[in-house]
Structure formats: C-alpha cells, structure tokens
Amino acid sequence: MGHSAAVWDSQAAVETVKDLNGIEQVVLRNPQGASVTVSMLGARVTSWRNSHGEELLFTSSKGTVKAPKAMRGGIPICFPQFDNCASPEQQGFARNKMWRIDENPPPLKQRNDCLGKSFVDLLLKPSGDDLKCWPHSFEFRLRVCLAANGAITLISRVRNVNGKPFSFIFAYHAYLSVSDISEVRIEGLETSDYLDNLCKKERFTEQDAITFESEVDRVYLSSPNVIAVLDHEKKRTFVIRKEGLPDVVVWNPWDKKCKGMADVGDGEYKQMLCVDGAAMEKPITLKPGEEWTGQMEISVVESTLCAEHLDLEVPRCW
Numbered sequence: 133m134g135h136s137a138a139v140w141d142s143q144a145a146v147e148t149v150k151d152l153n154g155i156e157q158v159v160l161r162n163p164q165g166a167s168v169t170v171s172m173l174g175a176r177v178t179s180w181r182n183s184h185g186e187e188l189l190f191t192s193s194k195g196t197v198k199a200p201k202a203m204r205g206g207i208p209i210c211f212p213q214f215d216n217c218a219s220p221e222q223q224g225f226a227r228n229k230m231w232r233i234d235e236n237p238p239p240l241k242q243r244n245d246c247l248g249k250s251f252v253d254l255l256l257k258p259s260g261d262d263l264k265c266w267p268h269s270f271e272f273r274l275r276v277c278l279a280a281n282g283a284i285t286l287i288s289r290v291r292n293v294n295g296k297p298f299s300f301i302f303a304y305h306a307y308l309s310v311s312d313i314s315e316v317r318i319e320g321l322e323t324s325d326y327l328d329n330l331c332k333k334e335r336f337t338e339q340d341a342i343t344f345e346s347e348v349d350r351v352y353l354s355s356p357n358v359i360a361v362l363d364h365e366k367k368r369t370f371v372i373r374k375e376g377l378p379d380v381v382v383w384n385p386w387d388k389k390c391k392g393m394a395d396v397g398d399g400e401y402k403q404m405l406c407v408d409g410a411a412m413e414k415p416i417t418l419k420p421g422e423e424w425t426g427q428m429e430i431s432v433v434e435s436t437l438c439a440e441h442l443d444l445e446v447p448r449c450w
C-alpha cells in the first residue's frame with residue numbers, strides 16, 4: 133500500500149480508492165465497521181459512517197466534485213482565510229487544492245492520541261500559483277484518525293517555512309447530518325460572546341442553549357473546548373472537543389438563503405448544521421520555523437442525556 137497510513141490494530145484497515153471523478157480518496161475502517169473517507173481534493177473528509185453504516189456528515193445532493201470546486205458537505209478545511217463573503221477564495225484555497233499523502237510526517241506531540249486508531253497523514257505545500265495569491269511558504273500537515281469507538285479526530289499542523297512571519301485564519305467547516313434542524317440544540321456555548329454575521333458582525337452574549345428557528349451565522353469567541361450538538365429526533369449527541377481552536381462557527385442557511393445556493397437542494401438546510409472549530413477572531417501568527425497545531429475530535433453518543441456533563445471533565449460516554 134506504501135502509504136504512511138498506520139494501522140495500530142490489525143483489523144482496522146486503510147484503503148485507497150478513486151471517486152467518480154478519478155480523484156484519490158483514502159478510506160479508514162475500524163474493527164467495529166465504522167469508516168472515514170478523505171479525498172485528496174482539499175483533504176476533505178467526504179464521509180464518516182458509524183458501525184451501522186449510517187452517514188454522520190451532511191453532503192448536498194446537488195454537490196459537484198469537479199476540481200478545483202469541491203462539493204458542499206463533509207468537513208472542508210478553511211485556510212488561510214475564512215470569512216462570510218461570497219467569493220470562494222474567501223474561504224481559503226486549501227479546500228480546493230490537491231493534497232498528497234505525507235510519507236514521512238514528523239512525530240506528533242500528542243502521539244498517544246493515535247493509539248488503537250487507523251489514520252492517514254496528508255500534506256499541502258503552496259504551488260507557484262498559490263504563492264502569487266498568498267506569498268507565504270508553509271507546510272500544512274493533516275492527520276485524520278478513526279478510533280475504535282468511531283470518533284473522528286483531525287489534527288492540523290501548519291509550519292512557517294517562510295523567511296518572514298505570516299498570519300492566517302482557520303476552520304474545520306464541519307457539515308453535521310441532523311434529523312431536522314428545528315429538533316437540534318447546541319449546548320456548551322451559553323454565556324459565550326459571538327459576532328453575528330447577519331448583523332454586521334455585531335457582538336452579543338449567548339443567553340441559552342442554541343436552537344434553530346431561522347438562518348444562523350455566528351462566530352462564538354473564546355468558547356469552551358467541549359460542546360454538544362443534541363439531535364433529539366435521532367436520540368444522538370455529537371460531542372465536539374477542540375484544542376488550539378478558540379472559536380466556533382455555527383451556521384445554518386435556512387430556507388431563503390438555501391434557495392439561492394446552486395449547490396444545495398431547496399429543503400436540504402433542514403438536514404445540515406455547520407459547527408466549526410475555528411481560529412477566527414485573532415489570526416494565528418507564526419514566525420519563521422514556528423508551527424501551530426489545531427485539533428478537533430467529534431464523537432457520537434447514542435443519547436441526548438449526556439449534555440449535562442458538559443464541563444471539561446466530561447467522562448467519555450461511549
């Protein structure tokens with residue numbers, strides 16, 4: 133196989149396949165039958181399935197996978213920009229670039245994080261064209277892991293291999309699949325301040341758990357590192373743990389905006405919710421030779437009773 137995708141457990145598997153457009157994808161599997169698929173186009177997680185084969189990420193039925201434009205859904209990586217302006221480059225070029233397998237990644241500090249998991253390492257370096265639009269040399273390493281309990285972890289490392297400092301914004305733009313957006317509630321962001329992109333980025337303080345009755349487009353600032361997305365209809369909770377990512381973007385386009393988006397089916401906003409671990413308010417600045425790490429783990433608890441355990445000492449419910 134020759135990929136530096138390590139297998140810690142003989143039954144876990146890592147396989148390389150081509151998608152309908154001939155784009156290489158790596159499929160990680162665990163012994164319980166869960167799987168994660170990562171495309172070389174944008175290092176986007178295009179699928180995450182639980183041990184029953186159920187898809188946990190939203191993908192638009194109208195998505196197109198024609199490089200460089202990638203489909204709407206999965207977990208795109210937004211780097212070095214992420215803003216709510218229309219133009220694609222506003223969400224950074226990393227998600228529209230072809231990445232490659234990182235054959236020999238430097239060891240991860242949080243080495244133990246990968247024990248008992250199958251994972252793949254990917255690498256992005258700027259091309260000459262990229263340097264024209266963003267004149268900074270970097271190495272972006274992404275490790276995607278699938279744990280025995282079905283949790284997915286993304287670990288990003290950005291190194292400045294440039295002669296001078298540079299700054300960037302970052303987000304794991306995670307499209308979670310939900311039963312019905314009006315049945316969903318987010319816990320853990322109460323009392324956090326947020327910038328409302330629907331009110332000229334005005335700053336507010338969250339009073340309560342977040343529920344959805346209309347379009348939401350907010351950046352929660354300096355938020356707790358553990359939040360929960362409760363899907364009452366599916367009796368399921370996504371528990372999101374993040375490190376090195378102070379902010380959280382919460383987005384649902386609702387009906388009107390959804391109608392105006394060519395790559396999303398009219399009513400599909402009901403089945404999607406973006407909850408992104410991000411570094412937005414304060415751009416990350418790296419001096420030459422410095423490296424930043426941002427990690428996000430999403431696990432699923434087949435219950436909505438878990439939320440009250442939301443302080444950092446949350447015991448793992450699985």
Ligand SMILES: O=P(O)(O)OC[C@H]1O[C@H](O)[C@H](O)[C@@H](O)[C@@H]1O
Nearest residue numbers: 215216223329349381382383406
């Ligand atoms: O259409 P995209 O570039 O994927 O962006 C989709 C959405 O991403 C984020 O959530 C922003 O906060 C939204 O303002 C934007 O509409």
